[in-house]
Amino acid sequence: MGLICPKCLGDMNEVAVEGVTIDVCASCRGIWLDPGELAMLRGADTDLPHAPEQLTTGSRYLETTTYICPRCEGGFESFEYAPGSGLIIDRCKDCAGIYLDAGELKKVRAVTARQRGLGLTSTNEADSQLREAIRSERKRARHIAAGGSSVGVYFFQLLTGLPVEVDAPRQRFPFVVLGLILLNLVVFLFQLAHMGTSPSAQMAFFYQYGLVPGAYLHAQSFWTPLSAMFMHSGWLHLLANMYFLWLFGDNVEDRLNRGVFLIFYLACGLAAFGLHGLLTPQPQLPIVGASGAISGVMGAYLVLYPRRQMYQVLWFIQFRISVVFYLLVWLGLQVLFSAWGGGGVAWFAHIGGFAVGAFGLWLLERAGLVRPDPFAPPAEA
Secondary structure (H helix, E strand, C coil): CCCECCCCCCEEEEEEECCEEEEEECCCCCEEECCCHHHHHCCCCCCCCCCHHHHHHHCCEEEEEEEECCCCCCEEEEEECCCCCCCEEEEECCCCCEEECCCHHHHHHHHHHHHHCCCCHHHHHHHHHHHHHHHHHHHHHHHHHHHCCCHHHHHHHHHHCCCEECCCCCCCCCHHHHHHHHHHHHHHHHHHHHCCCCHHHHHHHHHHHCECHHHHHCCCCCCHHHHHHCCCCCHHHHHHHHHHHHHHHHHHHHHECHHHHHHHHHHHHHHHHHHHHHHCCCCCCCECCCHHHHHHHHHHHHHHCCCCEEEEEECCEEEEEEHHHHHHHHHHHHHHHHHHCCCCCCHHHHHHHHHHHHHHHHHHHHCCCECCCCCCCCCCC
16 A cells, blocks of 8 residues: 655655655655655765754754654654755654655755756756656546546445545544444444344343433433444444444544544534434334434534535446535435434434534634644635
8 A cells, every 4th residue: 555645645656766666646746755765866875965963053943743754654853954955854753754845856956966066967867757757646646536536436336325535635543533433333242242132132222222212301311322322223324324434524533623523423412312302203212323423523524625525326327426415415315204204213313413513513613623624725815
């Protein structure tokens, strides 16, 4: 598997330049160089003309944690490549790999040539190779974007009918979302081990640990809403919910403090149960599942990323649709099914969770608790 660009989180692909295999991002054209590779490309014994500790005395120097090393996940240090060069580069403090923004390799070569009193003729061929390699990678990326996703994604969608995001970069790994998925899995395995195999034993288990809306509204049960939020009626119910939690939750968590995201998730689930309890015609029937909380995450995603697109497959044809269209159609179906009633699905919980999630995210934005989108295009003056 290729590396992930520390700047834009795009895929990096291996490219051979002058016999050196480097990693180039097809999106932002950034370059990752393992230790020693920059030395070979600039025709020197070492990657840097001076040690970083020497550079701090005669050049600009600053620490940064903006990027995460794609090789070892270490932090980066930023410093001026050579005193007076004005070229700030990033190097991993742990593995000493170097990340260069688009065009910075050419600047490094120019600085090296000036230090040796040489012209740039000897570097033109290598620069030409690099430009051609980057052009090829960008062309491949545009081809994929224009024609659809990878073959594997297409067949996954063909078999499941599930949506896939077209482009959804994030800055941080979604540890809270992953933790929630694992907790749901553990609880489900606990169910399988303890609720028995007969229908009567299973129903008794759901009445004991699931949520009975009538009891919830009359404050007769305080802890079952939480237990019910992590239970599921079967493997298909669990896998579908966890897929949508991962699909939408990673980007929502990326924009919030992790603790805020966890509280937000649980609050959406509790509110979804509450609305279902108010509107359901069967208040004594227990309900289980994370769907209400995940619906809240979907509502928040709509507020945060209305311009994003998704892949969908219908009748063997893969096409793009906007997130707004997909989620509003999904919400409309929940309203329609709730009006029809039945089906053993808590439609009102889906509707309530989605509405609370969208409104709650709007409130968090007004409170200044939502991080700016680092991948949003710059605003025009």
